[in-house]
Amino acid sequence: MKKELVESLIRRALPALAFAIVLSGGVQAQLLKKNDYGVGITVAIYQFDDIKSKKFPLVSKLNQTASTPEEEIEVITRSFGAEDVKFRYVRSIGLKEGEAFTDSQPMNDRQFTFTLTPRVITKTDVSFDFTAKYADKILLESKSVTVGSYETVMLRGERGEFGVREFQGPDGVEKAPETRALLVTITPSVTTARSLQNKPSDISRPTDQFGSRLELTESDIFVMPSVLNRAPVKFPPGASVKGSITLEGIVTPEGRVTNVKVLDTPDTALNPKAIEAFRQYHFSPAKLNGRATYATFRETIILSKQGPL
Numbered sequence: 001m002k003k004e005l006v007e008s009l010i011r012r013a014l015p016a017l018a019f020a021i022v023l024s025g026g027v028q029a030q031l032l033k034k035n036d037y038g039v040g041i042t043v044a045i046y047q048f049d050d051i052k053s054k055k056f057p058l059v060s061k062l063n064q065t066a067s068t069p070e071e072e073i074e075v076i077t078r079s080f081g082a083e084d085v086k087f088r089y090v091r092s093i094g095l096k097e098g099e100a101f102t103d104s105q106p107m108n109d110r111q112f113t114f115t116l117t118p119r120v121i122t123k124t125d126v127s128f129d130f131t132a133k134y135a136d137k138i139l140l141e142s143k144s145v146t147v148g149s150y151e152t153v154m155l156r157g158e159r160g161e162f163g164v165r166e167f168q169g170p171d172g173v174e175k176a177p178e179t180r181a182l183l184v185t186i187t188p189s190v191t192t193a194r195s196l197q198n199k200p201s202d203i204s205r206p207t208d209q210f211g212s213r214l215e216l217t218e219s220d221i222f223v224m225p226s227v228l229n230r231a232p233v234k235f236p237p238g239a240s241v242k243g244s245i246t247l248e249g250i251v252t253p254e255g256r257v258t259n260v261k262v263l264d265t266p267d268t269a270l271n272p273k274a275i276e277a278f279r280q281y282h283f284s285p286a287k288l289n290g291r292a293t294y295a296t297f298r299e300t301i302i303l304s305k306q307g308p309l
Contacts, residue, residue, distance in 0.1 A: 054081030094196035157182030231280035
């Protein structure tokens with residue numbers, strides 16, 4: 001009698017146990033799936049005249065996502081009343097949840113830097129932290145900003161001397177430093193971590209002097225090179241160029257660029273001018289465990305922003 005009772009209890013318990021195992025596995029699968037998300041983020045840096053502009057919030061959603069800086073400037077001007085908006089720089093980067101990325105760019109002989117960290121990535125949106133500095137002064141600091149995948153959020157920052165003013169000089173259009181306020185747009189695209197493009201390791205990775213990749217251990221600390229000075233691509237007067245060219249080269253421990261190759265171009269006829277300009281860049285070299293090292297560096301040049309000969 002006791003044996004039959006035990007067998008009956010076991011038969012009744014097995015379906016519930018099986019369901020619990022399946023449910024537990026489902027929860028684990030959801031967690032793993034969540035951790036497998038990554039995000040491609042495009043960060044565009046602008047300056048604007050905050051004195052002439054209408055007042056608008058520190059964080060705003062754009063009512064449409066633009067495909068070029070020129071289109072985005074038109075949207076910002078029309079929707080928020082921002083005046084004298086000028087495009088300065090764009091960076092696209094692929095990141096995993098919790099992975100911080102810092103970029104540094106020269107503006108008026110000083111460094112403009114930003115740090116972006118996606119804190120939470122879901123299937124539909126991203127929550128991130130963003131900080132921007134110019135000459136070690138914080139111009140913008142935003143925490144836990146949430147934006148949907150393929151949407152664009154705009155962050156308004158403080159005034160700084162990173163701005164430029166264009167005017168007609170004796171030799172054509174000239175530029176001079178000017179104090180302007182900061183605008184940043186961020187457009188995320190949620191994807192799987194395995195399909196991420198433009199990962200930090202794609203933008204820059206340590207190599208030997210021949211360009212062969214150096215394998216890093218968990219204890220190694222690698223700091224990618226940062227641009228100290230860019231040379232513009234020079235085109236003949238009246239030339240109409242659009243699109244962008246992506247190049248990659250090796251930055252030496254002395255900060256020079258060698259072994260330049262073109263990764264993507266709208267017209268191969270433009271490549272020699274772009275390569276010539278990239279070779280004139282000057283860098284603060286990459287560092288591996290505190291020592292200057294050879295490293296790759298990938299650069300995308302917006303052609304419409306380049307100057308005439």
